[in-house]
Amino acid sequence: MRRGTAERRSSRGLRALAVAGILGGALALSACSSSGGKKSEGGGDGAGPRLKIAMITHSGPGDTFWDIVQKGAQAAAAKDNAEFLYSADPDGGKQAQLVQAAIDKKVDGIVVTFAKPDALKDVVARATAAKIPVVSINSGADVSARFGAVAHFGQDESIAGEAAGRELARIGAKNALCVVHEQGNVGLEDRCAGAKKTFGGKLENLFVQGTNMPQVKSSITAKLQADKGVDGILTLGAPFAATAVDAAKEAGSQAEVGTFDMNKDLIASIKSGTIRFAVDQQPYLQGYGAVDELWLLKTNGNVIGGGRPVLTGPAIVTKDNAASLEAFADRGTR
Template sequence: MARFRTWVGIAVAGALTLSLAGCSSTGGKRAEDARKAAAARGEAAVTTPRWTFAMITHSGDGDTFWDIVQSGAKEAAAKDNINFLYSHDDEAQQQAQLVDAAIDKKVDGIIVTLAKPDAMKAAVARAVKAGIPVVTVNSGSEQSEEFGALTHIGQDETIAGQAVGEELNKRGRKKALCVLHEQGNVGHEQRCAGVKDTFDGEVQNLYVTGTSMPDVQSAIEAKLQTDKKVDAVVTLGAPYADTAVKAKQGAGSDAEIDTFDLNAKVAAGLKDGTLGFAVDQQPYLQGYEAIDLLWLYKYNADVLGGGKPVLTGPQIITKDQAAALEEYTKRGTR
């Protein structure tokens, strides 16, 4: 009887073991299926903390350039398990207040533009003092380190302007109009100054009210009507290129329209010859890398750039390159 009970116990234990193994196998398969489903949704195995990063820019309403920057930032945030907050104001004092609001929320990192650095210096200093790591993006490369930011991501605006001047020389242009749509923006001043550095011809700055496209168009049109020697118009943002084309047509001018920045409409204009060339600073990359660099710093105390800006441009885009980039401009990442 004792031997019988022993064999029964062994049999029951074996059955229980097989049952548990079967459950374990089923559970493991379900877990693996869940992991695969999460990966398909872009939620692959996240093991890092859920941090909150805030991006505060000097963008005005409706500026498509910043839609591309946000697209890159959101993509990186989803990958890095980041809660991404975005706010903007083209008035420097209001932008500084938005930085203060992010500090009050005790965010884990701040990304900020320094288009008007003097107005932003104190706000950035408060963030650094609060122990919040700061990355500057797009504008303010010269002030970034001084203000205490980890690094700057963007193009060197002077170098970008110099590239434009060199391209205008290649095209045989003699007189260029550099259209500044935001007064007080140091990056815009640097771009036009860079053009003057390398352009063999004459450069004139034209200040316009960038918040009103009709005003921009009428100002450029009036200049082209009164000065027939202008054979190149350089706008400092993609949305203004199309307006410059309309001004050219209204003035009956033969000037070539060139622009900083790239979007789907600019790419189409390059393809059909309406525009001569564009300078791409890769805004998607600026947003993406800003999130990634903050994440790397929080996760592993990594800092890229060695104290120098991480450059995302400039890249001169002509008709030939525009066709190759059309897929990306249509989806809003270039």
């Protein structure tokens, strides 16, 4: 069902307020980190006993997105005088085993992603039964509270997808691919579904093996060679955007590329116009907020968000505003 003009204006207004709030929150968190920088070099300035916080994600090897998440988490841990432990596995069952290992270590808090929620449900229940608070990030906003997590930090993937669909339409694409680099990841599927709602043209999902970048390139290349009408490519992670650009060159395609998420190299590509846009969910803020929430909960009983997801995006990055983020991307925090 199409929304009326007034409703669309209202929705845009609410999203603008949300983004303003996110940016304000990011500045506040940055100010806290900066003010505590010198103290944290000597062991952190967090009050109370030293906490041990484990983060277990669904990251695959070499995914630079999670490097940024970890930097945010490490900054918060240094400020809060907490020990930070990180592990990851894209296989849902193995990720659950890593969560169980954290429970066995009797950590003080767990940060987890729900990319494959069914695989994590039981082990997260065991964590909460052991009185270990759980915070979710990035994936699984819709199941987070139901599974017992006290808070969730991330973007609404459907809304982010809708933003990406509008950007694809803005750059003139009519027949596009949505490149899904991890099958079964509900967040990635929500992004493509959201983009289809607002794109207005044809958008087809293309599944690739994200842990094998040569295979990603060959799959995109083959699709572009088989369908010369494809004029847009939407990737769901920054490393895959550069690969899509290479695939388009190899296939002799003029397809424009947009993506989700950012890294240092992507800023330069957006500035040059090689990649037309990025949908940024601010991963640094996700890692920082999750660790800080567990510290606040343990030391002062605080819960950020009041039981609702704390949105960290989407923020749209184009050639018009990429330069303003370049310094942050250079230091690996955007």
